[in-house]
Amino acid sequence: MDYTLHDETLKLVKEERRLTGLVIENLQKIQEANLHLKMGYSSLFEYAVKALGYSESCAYRRTSAVKMARVLPEIKEKLNSGELNLTNLSMAQSFFSRGKIEVAKQKEVLEKIEHCSKSETEKILVREFGVKALPPKRELVQSTTGDEALLHVRLQQETLKKLDRLKNLRAHKNSKMSYADLIDDMCEYMLKKLDPSERTVHGQHTRNTDLSAKPGAVGVARSPNPRYIPPMIKRQIWRRELGQCSYIDVKSGKRCESRHLLQYDHIQPVCCGGEATEQNLRLLCHAHHRFRDANV
Ligand SMILES: [Zn+2]
Known part of the structure; x- marks a missing residue:
């Protein structure tokens, strides 16, 4: 039996590595251009899972490599050559992202884990960082049959x-x-x-329980702080947006699904006379709030 099949497979593996390097490079460009935010995803990880179809673990390894490539661009070459792979890179990144690890130390560690298996990499990282075990893995939620789910947390x-x-x-x-x-x-x-939509109306809120009331109407005190948003208005916005980021990609019509770190955003900014009214307010996740501020 000749070794043609092996030679062909070897070629394909090299091509696979080259393509992985290109994917990392493109993901980096997407992040720099905030394209994932523009398309209605609140993070690069979410974009990799939902728009590119990667599994969560594949997306995690790739976005870890993107984070590392920002500090150490040379890792792309090492991925390409096979000296490093996405698994040992993401294991190293889980240490690098925990604190301020000097770039020189990061390079030194990466050299040590070149061509290493997962278990060899784990041993080296544990020794280099003087810990007993690897940092906790991402929390895992597993859907089971029926209404139940398994949650693994450390x-x-x-x-x-x-x-x-x-x-x-x-x-x-x-x-x-x-x-x-x-x-x-x-x-x-x-x-x-x-949760503003579940909060009961009490204390100062009971002065006017009419949810259609406008700020300044009888029973709703105007605050001298133009950024102040009355709790009643907050509840209205929260209910209208169903407690979800309201960013929509104009091209695809996709709405951001994030419910994380939601913030009230003035459509017409306060500095331009924007008021705390139901019409001028919306909910945005932290990522889209920052994206909006950067593009005003
Ligand atoms: Zn969002």
């Missing part, structure tokens, strides 16, 4: 103690409370506190 011992204290305090409600029951209980409590 907790500090202190957090576990707090959860146990809460279980004891809530024992009068449910003496056999599980951690799942407690999490549900905490969600109910926190959502009532934090």
